[in-house]
Amino acid sequence: MVDRSIENFECGHRACGGCGVSSAVRMILKGYGENTIVVNSTGCLEVFSTPYPETAWKTPWIHSLFENASAVASGIEASLKKQGRLDTEKILIFGGDGATVDIGTLCISGAFERGHDFTYICYDNEAYMNTGIQRSGATPYDADTTTSPAGKCSTGNSLPKKDYPQILVAHGSPYVATASMAYPGDLMKKVEKARNIKGPCYIQVHTPCCTGWGFDGAKTMEIGRMAVECGLWVNYEIIDGELAAVKKVKRVPVDDYLKAQKRFRHLFKPVRNDAEIAKIQAIADKNAKKYGIDIE
């Protein structure tokens, strides 16, 4: 196991109080260990951690553009290989959900197909948070965002969350996993495992966003756990295409998780929208069945 006492992500950066991403990044860097080169796409993380001339990163870090982190990482990997550095140094990519499941897909598909040796972390806060909470392909059904607003004729985001990890499984990725910042031990273990697997690994990490989802920043961990406990977020590992591990839960209805966030407030006020909540419950039920998360 790598030394968990390392701190390669300094405090004093400009994230919101209670930011799920910043906690996740700190833990991920502990799990991934030293001699890590970080590639970061444009987004919340990049902006709050590197306003020139300040940086929160104590490990080599590069940001180029919004959608090209995996292509930049491909070039770094090729260069390290040529220099004989790839045995000791590893590459870790951070992309938000928009940078990953939407705009970055071309570069990601190419890099995963080519089989470069890196770990891609999608920090999934389920919308474009840096630009002010616009929907992405990872935004859950019925979430109220600034581009999928709830209104008289709308119950929020009309599309279900894209099942992105399966796209990487289809690319033949040796290790595809989901994790949550609310389960730090599991997160760090998965990241460490990915480091030691050769080839392009993918971990999608649920990172609740107090600002974008509308909850008190003191409750980030709690919200993260509620997502897992109701089955709307599932922590699993797919190794060489086979489901290898799943976090099982004593599942609770989705209501409390939804009620705790302003982005779903329209489903409860002025009156409870039974039909829509039933649809969201059906998504959780489907997840539970697909991954077998229910503790009997």
Added chain:
Amino acid sequence: MEGSIAIAETVRLCRPQVIPAYPITPQTHIVEGLASIIADGRLDAEYICVESEFSALSACIGASTAGSRVYSATTSQGLALMTEVVFNSAGMRLPIVMGIANRAISAPLSIWNDQQDSIMMRDSGWIQLYAEDNQEAIDMHILAYKVCEDHNILLPAFVCFDGFILSHVYEPVDIPSQELVDEFLGPFNPYQKLDPKDPISFGMYATPEYYMEFRYEHDQAVHRAAEAIKKYGKEFGEMFGRDYSELVVGYKLEDADIAIVAMGSICGTVKDAIDEMRADGKKVGLLNLRCFRPFPSTDVAKALAHVNTIAVLDKNVSLGAKGAAAIEIKEACYGSNIPVYDYILGLGGRDVRKKDIKKIVELAEKGEGDMFYGLREEVL
């Protein structure tokens, strides 16, 4: 030897360690050539078959920042797709060298030559060199690495050569020896790199308190590149026997009344036309713009100070304004009262011949210019 193969062989001599590339006509023979050179073990490099030009240049950023000399080549739509990365890589001050087999831009789709593609990147902060023939195209690749990697410059460069007209043409070239190229370039020595022993953050964002200074320093570096090209162009000449110490090159210009200004392979046609016009007693000369960025305004003004008419040939057009070279030449000659006439020609592969050059000189003599030359009136 075909131009593209000569370029591929010369790139081999420059020893890039990473080559991310995506095929596009008429650049294909270069990247095919490099792929085959690597497959045959004649160059120890990583060839990345990327899924797009956007990723090609993005991977160049990664590899360059990690400490490798890199190369790629593209043209037209591929360069357009790269646009965001073109600006970004220049702003990150990475010494990337990229070949541009100049080609027209869609729509309408055209695979044939003009120079709209690289001109489109005029304001990106890349150095832009334009080759007249294949010898210049290969020499400029070597020279570009030398200039770009100078720690006082740190810029990327396009080496531009006309698609098909140069890239696919067979002509004799002198490919330098590996020993000489090694001596001239030396191993890649990055100014900074991604290194866990000395962790640095690359590509941070800048608030209004810092952004302008980054842009200013970038602009200063592009200006400084003019002297660096001259200095290393002279060294290149001493070592390889072909001089590149001038950013603009005159041909029979010293006593000319009329100066033609042009970039790229068209200069060869212009020289032949000038020889014939001279035989007829017309004092015509050529100013070949070898370097478009940095733009050598002072050199241009000096070289053209004595002429009474300037005819600029532009294989591009800034729609709604003029050709890019003409705009620059007018600026360079501001205050001189020499009339500058612009001729947009050769777009999308339209052939330009000696008779066209002569016709343009006649138009310039009559004071007729600032036009598309060679339009087919019957299809308008």
